Amino acid sequence: MKYRCLVVIAILISFCSISCNNWGGNELPVYSPSDFNAELVDVSLQSKDGNHTVSDFKLINQNGNIITQEDYKDKIYVVDFFFTRCPSICPIMTDNMVKIQNEFSNNNDVMLLSLSVTPELDSISVLRKYANDKKAIDEKWNITTGDKRHIYELARKSYFAVVEQGDGGMQDFIHTPNFILVDKKRQIRGVYNGTDDEEINRLKDDLRILMKFNEKSL
Structure with missing residues (x-):
């Protein structure tokens, strides 16, 4: 005993x-790979502790513009992975991204980033219609497509958004409800279930905490 x-x-x-x-x-908290369930972390990073920042990216948004980390420099942002033809969790997730967009519409420090997991189907024109339907604010929310291997590597090695391991090839497919909160230093500060109202409220609260902390550090 x-x-x-x-x-x-x-x-x-x-x-x-x-x-x-x-x-x-x-x-x-500031999350490193070792803080996550090992299933969410690419095997090459599972033992890494501390100093994790999300990688540079190159994507194409709903207006056909190239989007990189420079567009999110000195921004706090929320990331999700979706596809426009998804009949299950994605519509709920997107509706919740709209709620976050609307709540922080007047705050230039907060942005959103959605990455399609079926980029071969989600063309610029498809994303443009999707953005219009959801009333996405272009300056605040980039809904993107791009190279599939690049997007899947970001999901697995930068944002730790998915459990499944894979190579981003033709047969590879990821499907996750996770929203990831990233700060101005490109560090992960929270992971949330994008289909759960309580989790969305927690995310909103954490966004406010990050904004207050940034104001104090100026």
Whole structure:
């Protein structure tokens, strides 16, 4: 019994240490690959601890414009992976992205980024119609297509959005409800279920926390 108590205490001390290191006084944790369930992390990164930033990207948005990290420089942004023909979770996710867009429409620090997981089907014209239907604000929300291998590598190695391993090839397919919150330093600050109202409210709260922290650090 005494041994079990000592083990429990050790686990609690370890958990507290991890939490304190993650929070670092920044109000929200900064996530590294080792903080995620290993299933969500590409095998090449599973043992990496600390200093993770999302990779550079090159995508094409609903207006046919090339979108890169430069378009999100000094921005806080929310990322999701979707496809326009999805009949299940994607419509819910997109509706929730619209809610986030509308709530932060007057805040230039907050942006959104959606990446199609079926880029071969989601052409610029398809995305343009989709953006129009959802009343996406072009300056705030880029709904993108691009090279499939590049998008799938971003999902697995930058944003840790999916469980399935794969190579981004013809037979590869990912489907995830996750929304990922990224700060101005390109660090992951939260992961949320994009189909759950409570999770969306938590995301909104975390966006406000990040904005307040950024204001204090100026």
